Amino acid sequence: MSRYLAPAKVGLLALIELYVQGAVPNDALIPVINFLTSNILDHDLTGPSASTAARWKKADDIIKLTLSIHHFEQVLSPFAAADRLPGRRLWDRFLEKLWGIDSLHALHEFFRRLPNLLMRTKAELREMAERGEEPPSGVLLSRNSPLGAFIRRLDHEFSILQFDHASELWVTFVKYRQPTAAYWRRRNPHFNRLSFDSVLLAGEHEWGPQTDELAVAAYGNTLLLEDQDTSPPVSTDDIERLLEFQITLVQKYGNRVPPDIRDRFQSLLKSSRIVPSLSHYLHFSESWRSGDLPASFDYLHRYFDYTMQNRDRLFYQYALMNLAIVQSDFGCHKEALATMLEAVSTARENRDTSCLNFALNWFFHFSKAHPDLVRELEDNSMLGSGKESLSFLRAKAKETGMGQLWSSSLLAEAKLGLSDGESVSTALEHMVRSSQILVGRNIRSMMGAQLSLAITLWDRLGLAAMSAMTCEVFLRCYQPDSVFSDELQVICRLAGLLAGKGKYKEAFEKLDSIDSNSLRSAKSKQYWHIYRELITLRRSLYYNNLDAAESLLFQLLQSGPEDVDPDLLVIIDTLHIEALTRRQEFDAAFAKIERLIAELREDRRDIALRVRLLLAKAHLFDRVGRPEKGFSIAVRAASIAWRARLLPLLWQAVGALAHILISALGEFAAAADLLLAVLPRCLEADVAFAAGTLYALLADAWVGLAGETKARKGLASSHHRGGKTLAGDDDRDGLLARAQEALDAALGCFSAAEDIEKRCEVMAKKATLYKAQGDHLRAEECADKYLAMRQEGRVL
Helix, strand or coil: CCCCCCHHHHHHHHHHHHHHCCCCCHHHHHHHHHHHHHHHCCCCCCCCCCCHHHHHHHHHHHHHHHHCCHHHHHHHCCCECCCCCCCCEHHHHHHHHHHCCCCHHHHHHHHHCHHHHECCCHHHHHHHHHHCCCCCCCCCECCCCHHHHHHHHHHHHHHCCCHHHHHHHHHHHHHHHHHHHHHHHHHCCCCCCCCCCHHHHHHHHHHCCHHHHHHHHHHCHHHCCCCCCCCCCCCHHHHHHHHHHHHHHHHHHCCCCCHHHHHHHHHHHHHCCCCCCHHHHHHHHHHHHHCCHHHHHHHHHHHHHHHHHCCCHHHHHHHHHHHHHHHHHCCCHHHHHHHHHHHHHHHHHHCCHHHHHHHHHHHHHHHHHCHHHHHHHHHCCCCCCHHHHHHHHHHHHHHHCCHHHHHHHHHHHHHHHHHCCCCHHHHHHHHHHHHHHHHHHCCHHHHHHHHHHHHHHHHHCCCHHHHHHHHHHHHHHHHHHCCHHHHHHHHHHHHHHHHHCCCHHHHHHHHHCCCCCHHHCHHHHHHHHHHHHHHHHHHHHHCCCHHHHHHHHHHHCCCCCCCCCHHHHHHHHHHHHHHHHHCCCHHHHHHHHHHHHHHHHHHCCCHHHHHHHHHHHHHHHHHCCCHHHHHHHHHHHHHHHHHHCCHHHHHHHHHHHHHHHHHHHCCHHHHHHHHHHHHHHHHHCCCHHHHHHHHHHHHHHHHHHHHHHHHHHHHCHHHCCCCCCCHHHHHHHHHHHHHHHHHHHHHHHHHHHCCHHHHHHHHHHHHHHHHHCCCHHHHHHHHHHHHHHHHHHHHC
């Protein structure tokens, strides 16, 4: 088979000829032109905002057009022919054109007429004038237009075909057209079983019964069995075009090829005599995304071994880089480190700056995720610390004009500053410079990383509304151009925000809205499952369903740092500590906190994790009845959170301090002042459990103040005269009323979070307050609700 010509391209040429001859009606012009250009031009016409399904649909349409003529029928059948004869469709005119090519000689004549569809050059017009011929009239195509360039290329490709290749093209074209024979017979009464070849039809009277034998020898049995449709051989260009299209989508968006498109493409590969080496790379990408480690290594070696056989060592460093990335994804981190070092050496040898900068950027992110593996390497490195490495990368990317790497370095520098607790304004400066690069160079694929860091910044500043808005901006404006991993992380963050507000149903709906084909990637599927299980685990802990929580934790803890994203590991460890605390396994919880703090000192991880562990330690001391031992810990956590501007954690640290002031020191007024100062800002974080905890503490502070008022009243009873009520009684009743309001607010927050234990605790406090105020009826109602909640917790 030829490299470029194929039966489907002959059909496209016939449709172009119909268009030039004016046989296409006005209402079909735009659909026909769109159909032609989408199958002629190489670039993606689905648009920058097209969905993943729309992109894969284009590949599916190309495969359908290559395999079957019925795709032409789907496009042309809805439109009437331009002559408006009754019952005549544009599909009929198209078949008339195809069945008019009834021999190899007619195929040559068809290609010989192609230049007549093009505008004549000045030299051709001069020659025609010298011969006394009139210049052609009517609609003609410009030679440099997409349709004109397509015609000129096919005319050239056919002119250089050898006779055996031209004969093969004719046979495959006949087989490609044959499924329409039954329909064409109904439309044309003079059609018979040998009309597909005028030579056989003309010689039937001379050859007699041997005509069928000659037809079988030339075309096979399929032409005599008209309803059968076989997959014709395709051109190498069609195969390579589909390969490049699929690899682009897999690499750019991180998705796997849908099964139906993959199966059709495999049928094309089987019918092709030459299997391009890119097919091995596509198989490698599929195996990599599906989580098949041996197969991915095998196909990667096949592809780059083929490259080395051709003595093309210029791309050897990319083979090593791909191998290192795959090894890292499958948990072989030591092997990945060694392979990437070899890739750096090869890139230096070949003076490939792009590959070298990418490898160094990978090294930085790898060192942040696995500091224990690269600690010795960093000590011996000339680049120094992580900041110096990023500064070097940023300068080199700027020199070489690599906008994507330049932006990535700025974002990494901003993220490093935030994780180290440095200035937020400096991080914002780096983010703005990165955004300027992305907008100026229209690098839409990096907007996912840019907005993800913005979401992280708003979370650290306690502005949940801004985080949710940034998530929506990404999903509505930039999601089609970003890799799927960015989309998955943003959707999971949005689901986490909803779960924090107690909207678990909406959170699960948001997770379930992700395209199922995109989740066929093993790593993405694992991330999605773990995040869903984390929300379920958090809900089980709030419901006090500790058995279900322990079962989920057992599954989550089986995954180590090699398998799970570091951000998810932090959440898993935090929930594990909370589960141990709720089970009153305080020794195990304390040992885990101490171990994590020790690891944190060695690895210099995000400072937010240190604050969380300090708060968990202070809470643990409170649970064992020694809240005063957590005072210095809570103060240190508040100090670190304030310096790093970790505002949600700062509000929790202030809450821990207020709790110690109330329970251990009896400083109710100071605790109330602290809580009143931070509660409005805590509500901005949209974390129902944290807000409920602060409201409950505020109620305790006001009850304590009411108790102090009563004590002062007892000391001043000697000053009571004439039966008048002291002002202290009014103050006490007002403070108890405020405490009831705070408990109601806390109950609303804990109800949204669905925390059974805290709701019972709040309801018990309300019953106690009502009883102290003499309202026994409401106290009994609260006691009944308390028992009902306890029963609900036992059932769950």
